[in-house]
Amino acid sequence: MRNILKFSYFLWVILLVSCGEGSKKEASKASEEAPRDPKTEVKDNAKVILFFGNSLTAGYGIDMEEAFPALIQARLDSLGLNYKAINSGLSGETTSSGLNRLKWVLDQQVDIFVLELGANDGLRGVSLVETKKNLQSMIDLVRAKSPDIKIILAGMQIPPNMGQAYAIEFGRLFPELAEANNVDLIPFLLENVAGRAELNIEDGIHPTAEGHKIVMENVWQVLEEHLVAPKLDQ
Structure with a gap:
């Protein structure tokens, strides 16, 4: 949790923004993100990596093409991986709202599911029992969709604004x-x-x-173990 205290104050400042209760600028940003349909057509029998999260996945404050999922796509393309x-990041998403949205998002082909939720729960002081229950339910839903889907969970840490014990348990x-x-x-998405x-x-x-370039590397270290290299022509 090093460096976490340095930005604890700012986390509370951004709480209103990440929860969708901020200024007109945030409202405008949300309106831009709303039409983005994660059910993107997949061509050439490509395997699908679905990044399901909040503003950290969505790329809040930057162009979507600069967010770590797009950077992952660029690396996949450079390596010739299909x-x-x-x-499928949505600013302000909590584990509760994410659970409600998940069934719709899963109505498509998914091969690898990266779950990045929980930070907004921590900022709001949501019961850890509730957060854990929601994350577990999402994992269960993904596996019910198909036991073959590979699941990667993104760890998160929060400052001790809700108390040291809460932050540690979170x-x-x-x-x-x-x-x-x-x-x-x-281990920690924002390492x-x-x-x-x-x-x-x-x-x-x-x-x-x-910053997203570093986040991409944090994700890639775990993701690459699940990637299948293209078969060489015989």
Whole structure:
């Protein structure tokens, strides 16, 4: 949790923004994101990587093409891997609202599911029991869709605004879920980004385009183990 105290104040400033209760600028941003349909047509039998999360996945404050899912797509293309990375991030998403949205999002082909939710729960002080229950329900829904879908859980940490005990237990929630469900874990999505002013936009919490490059590497370290290389022509 190093550097986490450096931006604790800004997390509370951005709470209204990430919850969709901010200024007209946020309303405009939300209106731009709303029409984005994650059910993107997949061509050439490409396998689908679905990134399901909040503003960190959506790329709040930057162009969508600069967010880490798009950077993942660029690397996949450069390596000749036949995958389609779909950005299904929604600013302000909590585990509760994410659970309600998930069934619709899963109404498409999915091969790898990256679950990045929980940060907004932590900022609101949502019961850890409730957060864990919602994340577990989402994992269960994905597996009900198909037991062959690979699931990756993105870990998150929060500052001790709700108390040190809450923050510690919040951080433990993700590895506990990953172990209990035998899914891979990204230990901390914002590792080497959180708390570094030069890698975050003015709110101090959402990564800049440069910050997303580091987030992409954090994700790639876990994701690459599930990727299938193209077969060589015989």
